[in-house]
Amino acid sequence: MRLKNLEIKGFKSFADDTVIHFNEAVTGIVGPNGSGKSNIVDAIRWVLGEQKGRELRLEHMVDVIFNGTKKRKEAPLAQVTLTFENTKNLLPLDYHTISISRLLYRSGESEYRLNNVTCRLKDITSLFLDTGVGSDSYAIIALGMVEDILSNKENARRKMFEQAAGISKYKARKRESINKLKATNEDLARIEDLLFEINNNLVELEKQAKRTKKYFEMRDKYKSTGLLLAHISVQRLKEKIQGLNTQIEAEIIKVQDQEVLLHQSEADHEKFKKSHLDQEKNLGDFQRKVNEILDSIRLTESEIQIKEQKKLLIKNQQEHVLKSSMDAKSKIEVLKQDILLIETEIAKTTLEVDKVNAYSSGLEIEYTEIQSKYDGLKIGVDQYYAQKQQLEKQVFDLEKEIAIQLNQYENFDADTNRNKDELEQRTNEFKSIQQEIDDSNKRIQDIQVIIADISKAEEERQATLVTLRSQIDAQTQKIGEINRRKDAKKNEYELLKSMVEKMEGFPESIRFLNQNWRKDVPVLTDLIYTDEKYRSAIELYLESTLNYYVVHSESEAVHAIRLLFSNAKGKANFFILDKFKNEITEPVVIPGCISAYSLIEVDSIYKPLLNYLLKDVYIQEHDSQLEDVIKFPDEMSVISLSGSIVKQKNTISGGSVGLFEGKKLGRKKHLEKLEQDIKVLESEVLDMDRALTYLKNEQKKFDLINKQQELVAARKQESEYLQRLAQISTKQQHFNELKERIELRIQDNTEKQSILKKNQEEKSIDLSKAKSSYQELINSISQSDQVFDKVSLELSQSAAAFNQSKLEVLKWQNTLDNITKDLEYKTRQIDESSRQLDHDLKNLNDQESELVQLDLDLMELKKNLEDRFEFKKNMEADLSSLEQEYYTIRNTISEYEGKIRTAQRNISDIQSMTNSLKDQRSEFNYRIQSSYEKAMIEFNTNIDDFVPDQETEGMEEEQLRDRAMYYKVRLDNYGEINPLALEAYEEMKTRFDKIQEQRLDIQTAQVSLLETIKEIEETATANFLMAFNQVRVHFQDVFRSLFTSDDDCDLILLDENDPLECDIDIVAKPKGKRPKSIHQLSGGEKTLTAIALLFSLYLLKPAPFCIFDEVDAPLDDINIEKFNTIIRKFSSDSQFIIITHNKLTMAEVDVLYGVYMEQQGISNVAAVDFRKYEHDVVLSGMEN
Known part of the structure; x- marks a missing residue:
């Protein structure tokens, strides 16, 4: 990947569009202080995504926009574009040329572009991740950053090592994973709280449901x-x-029959009445028609009102459209006037462009003539200088080779001794490393045993918790079951109590006596109690007497009967206890049957009565068929167990048994039994609640004994031990490799020393011959220098004038292009306004047509309304005459009704x-x-x-x-x-199950994140240690090449147990010095040390381009040569952009860009290709 060019516009002092090409390996940027050189570096940092204004020497980010001068307006935005050639497909895009742009507007709005497509900053940072390119990468170094690297300000060293080792993406992934883990833990905590709350509500809702x-x-x-x-x-x-x-x-x-005589007199009445009814019907029909006419009138009036409102709305819309069309016409006129002015300005600007082009052509001709003259002279001078340069180079190379070979011989000797010392020292280190590996293995085994113990204890705890939860659930179910039984008993108790109090099922006479006579006199049904199994049978047998009062004497019964008679409240029956003999008949034993009397519970005072009622009454112990029951003797009364069959003397009854059979017998006794049962059940619930509380306390106790955190800590410690073992193993492997390299270097040094000694003797003879030839050539060159210098000066002045004229041509051409674009914009606006005007006129025509149609509709509706009013008037007149006839007939009917009423009184009886x-x-x-x-x-x-x-x-x-x-x-x-409750319970249960699934997913994600973090740490640690050891070796080699082979240096991890986070120390001890700190070195030594560190990183991972901003300022001429040499050496793999004030550095670059301010506050650049000139001539010209 190569840097192709940089485009700057409106950024800091670069007001105009400025393009800097980076087509060569080494590009230099020079200029006086304050001209804007460093703004080029700031532009590269900015477009790569720099967000800190301090790094760009700004208070606010918006200050990057050109702020204007006395003669120039401020720029509306800052724009920087950086273009790369993706030659090695280092960037994961299918494009050969890739450009990134950043724009910042004065409003604060920012925009990033990738190949002119809008994107995010994250897309750009992800694209350049681990490529060595970035706003804070080690590829961009300023002089102040050298001190930052050496003092490790803001952890600068570690950032560079991480970039070179390619672990930035791992650390970013680790941070993301840690943040996700934190968010996951928070989500899990929230879900646990939510589940706890929902579970409590769910239990209550389940009960309610x-x-x-x-x-x-x-x-x-x-x-x-x-x-x-x-x-x-x-x-x-x-x-x-x-x-x-x-x-x-x-x-x-x-x-x-009695009304036959009346019908004759009613005939006439009926005739008139029928006529009256017909007249009434006609009148009603006519009234409905009148009402329909009124409804039609109201509907028509409503429709007229709606159309009037619609007409008004269309007129308002017409006014709006007319106003819009007038505005469009005014705008078109203004735009046409603007176009005339622009066309005039285009004509003037075109004349200026032609004028400047003509002037530039004249200067170009003059420049060509001087260039031709210069080329003619240069051919001869070049021949002399070529010979001179060849001889100088020959002498220099021979002297350099002799010095180098001598220095190399000494270096090889010193290196051999140093390697032997290092080998002996490393051997002792190896022993300690091996011991540490053994210790680490033992610690790992120990912690794994601890993890196994904790895991087993945690599994046992979980098993105990599962058992406790099942016991709690079972206990809760039992409590619920007993509570349901208790509720059933309570409901039955309340129902029975209500029935007893209200005397439900008793006749009105019994209820009356209960309220108005004596409440202490019992009814037979309340005296008897028996087992539920036999209750239906006994109740059915005694059904006819269950409502009898039981009194002691006849006087009591007589008193009650009189009370009923006087209040007309029906009849009641009474048993007189005095009439029953106190004799108890022993029942006969019958197989398969049991005496009914023996099954009842009754007070002793009432036993004679029950003995009388249930004498010779037996109940079958098992239900039998009807045929089995009727086989018993007639003197016995037999009842089937269910009560479906009752056989008595001379009678038999039976059939289905009702749902409430047996519920009436012994209600009061049953109430007492129910009350005792409820107390027993409440006691059981209380005991079981205590047991449930104990189980829940046990569960809480085991919940508190949570080994999960202890297990996580042990596993984390195991991970640390394994990580440490990996680090030590890597160090051991590195040591073995280092030992092999040292032994090879010792052998190689011995061989090279013998070759160097032989070559030194041959080079000394060649050096003497070359110096003699060089002196003869110097005398011939001095004669031709004066004429050539004069022509060179003329050529330089002509070139400067020609370049300035070309800039003027570009300026006027840009002005013409901008005016032309403005003309096109105004023309488009006229077209858009014309289209809008046509649309408005069409709308006006449509609305006018709609208004005409509305007027026609209104005329028709109003005419219909007048017709309906006229029709309504005629109908009302006819209605009045009908009503008059109706009332006349009605009066006649009234007269006949009077006659009929007289006749009807005769049959009223x-x-x-x-x-x-x-x-x-x-x-x-x-x-x-x-x-x-x-x-x-x-x-x-x-x-x-x-x-x-x-x-x-x-x-x-x-x-x-x-x-x-x-x-x-x-x-x-x-x-x-x-x-x-039912619906709410189902919804909450569904939600509860869904959240439980989410909790399981989050727990799985939590484990996955922990494993991911562990994997990232292991991978990043291994990569970092490997990179660090390689950079350490490179640093020693580069440092000794910049200083001497006897100098000592090293890179040290201050905490080998935490290589990803610990500081990195630099040890630098030039020959003859023993500084306690790197800060005690001179400025030049510090700079060379930082450069050695940077280039050792480049050896591990070359950056596509490197920018040095006045890094060579502290260096003297000798160190400048070393600096330039190492730049040339690395320029085959990376591009270098060097901002400098040093003449020797300027002489080494391929292309030099000069930054200058033709106008105060506005930076421009001009390029010079140094390869067209000889370095010595340029240097001598600079010195003169």
Whole structure:
């Protein structure tokens, strides 16, 4: 990759478009102080992406834009373009020529371009990453940066080593990976917090969802039962209505018989009434027609109003379009005037261009004549100087070769001794390295054992946590199950308590006595309690007597009966305890049956009563077929276990058993049992909650004993040990290679010393002959120098004048081009304004047409409106006459109605009965309607649409009422629910599962990032150590070539355990000096040391181009020669751009650019190719 050219415009002092070509290996840039030389380096740094104003000697980045002078305006933007030839495909682009540009506007807006395509700064930095090209790379060095390198300011040395080693991309990837890891850890922490919060809410929502689901199930059952009851009630009422209709029809027949005489008198009345109805119908139809006419009038008026508004809107739009067209015409006129002025200016500028071209042509002819004269003289002078240069070169080369060979001989001898000393020293180092490798291997084994132990402990901890979690889940499920059982018991308790308190299922008389008589007198159903297994059977047998009051004496029963009689509250039945003998009959043992009396629990005072009721009553222990039950003797009463069959003396009954059978018997006793069961369940829940708390505490304890961080730390330590082992192994390998090189150098030095000694004798003889020939040629040259110098001066002056005229031609030509572009821009504006004007005129025509159509529509609508008003007036007149006829007939009907009412009073007695029946029918209809409305309000369902379910199929109405009451009480006592809990639970559960998947992905990414960082560190460390060792060897070689072979130097890593971050120390000890610090060296020695370091980096990784900004300033002439020699040596691989004030450096470059300020504050450049001249002539001319 080669640097092709640099284009600068509006950057700092370069106001005009300036192009600097870098076609040669070594390019020099010279100029007086303040002319803008360093601005060229700043432009290269800037276009490569420099973001720090301090590095460009600025306070603010916008200061790079040319700020103007007394005669020149400030530039609107700064633009720099750097062009490369991608000869070796070093850049990953399929282009041979690649240009990068950077533009900065005064608004602060910045723009980057790659091959004139807008891109990002990141794209440019990525393109040049690890190529040795960059705004802060070691390819661009200023004099002040030499001190920065030596003092390691802002870690400058490390940055250069990282660039040369190619690990910048690794460090960038590592930083990105660390940032990603940090973000990943933060995301993981947030997700853990989120999961913890969601899990808590999820548990609560799950409870609410289950409770809501159960509520909805009970509500559906209550709805189906209630609708079935309503359906049965409606059907019963409809049957009653049917009977009433039959009676009413019979009564109507009787009335009709009595009304035969009345019909004759009513005939005339009916005739007039019919006529009246027809007249009323005609009047209504006519009134509707009048209303339709009124609606049509209102619609037409509305349509007229809409079209008027649309007309007004179009007129407003026309005004806007007219204004726009007037503006366009004015703009076109202004542009035409501007074009006339521009065309006049183009004509004037064209004349100036022709005039300047003519003047430049004259100067070109004059320059050509002087050049021809100069060339003629130069041929002769060149021949002399060629011979002189050849002899000088021969003498110089011989003297140089003799001195070099002598110096080389001494160097080889010193190098051999130094290599032997180094070999002995390195051997001792090797022993310590081997010992350190053994120690590292042992440490690695130890830490791996520790990692295995920690991993095992962590696995055991995780296994324990899994066990605890499963136990906690199981315990939670058990608690939930017991809570559900407890809730069921509580609901049953509340329902039963409500039924007992409200006397549900008891007749009205019992409920009345309970409230208004004595509450301490029991009902038979409350005295008995038996096991649930036998409850249905016993209840069915005692069903007819369960509602009997149990009293001690007849007086109590009489008092209650009188109370019922006086309040008309129905009838009640009573058992008189005094009437029952205190005798207990022992039951007979019957196989497969058990005495009903033995199964009940009752107070002793009531046992005679129960003995009486259940004497010779037996319950089968297992359900049997009907045939098995009827085989028993008639004197025995036998009940099947389920209660489906009841056989008594001379009777047998049976059938299906209802859902609520057995629920009425022993309610109060059952309440006490339920209360005890609830207390037991609450105690169990309390105990299990304590156990659950213990398990959760254990889980927290194991959560705190987290070995994960300890494991990560141990693995990190293992990685450090492995990294250290890799570093030591690399050092050992390097030592082995170094040992081989030292032994080869010792052998090679001995061979070269014998060859050098022989060559020195031959060169001394050739040197004497060359000096004699050189002295003879000097005498011939002095005679031709004076004439040639005079012609050279004339040629230089003519060339300067010709170059200045060419610049003037370019200036006027640029002015002409700019004016021409302005003319094209104005012409385009005229075209655009004309198109806009045509568009506006077309819109005006369209809007005018639309206005005409609107006017026509309005005229038609208004005419229609007038016609409708006239029609409405005629219709209203006809309506008035019809109303007059209607009221006349109505008065006649009123007279006949008076006569009919008189006749109707005669049959009122007959109709009273009919009306009474109709009232009953209306009441039933009202009750039916109420049932429909109640079903719609309570269940939001029509009774006719009801479809019975399988559960309620076959149930009796009383069973249905008990079932409905059961679920209604449960629903009323159920408490508040969250109706959205089911949906919310499903949504939150889905979210919880999704976040858990995200947590797993993040944990996987976390492990991947840790492995990536470890891999990057290992790769970067190996590459850096390899590069460092190579640069170290190169540094020693280059340093000794710039100083002497006896000088000592070295590069040292201050912390070998952390090579990627530690500082790099430079040891430089020129011969005869023992400085304690590199800062004690002279300015020239410091510069040469920095140059040695730079070129040792170039040997490892050559930069495509190198820029030295007055780096040679501290060097004397001898060191300048060394500097120039090493530049020439490396110029075959890299381009060099040298900003200098030194004449010797100027003489060594291929092309020299002079930076000057023709106008104060504006920099320009001019190029000179030194290869056309002899160096000695140029140097002598500079010195004169």
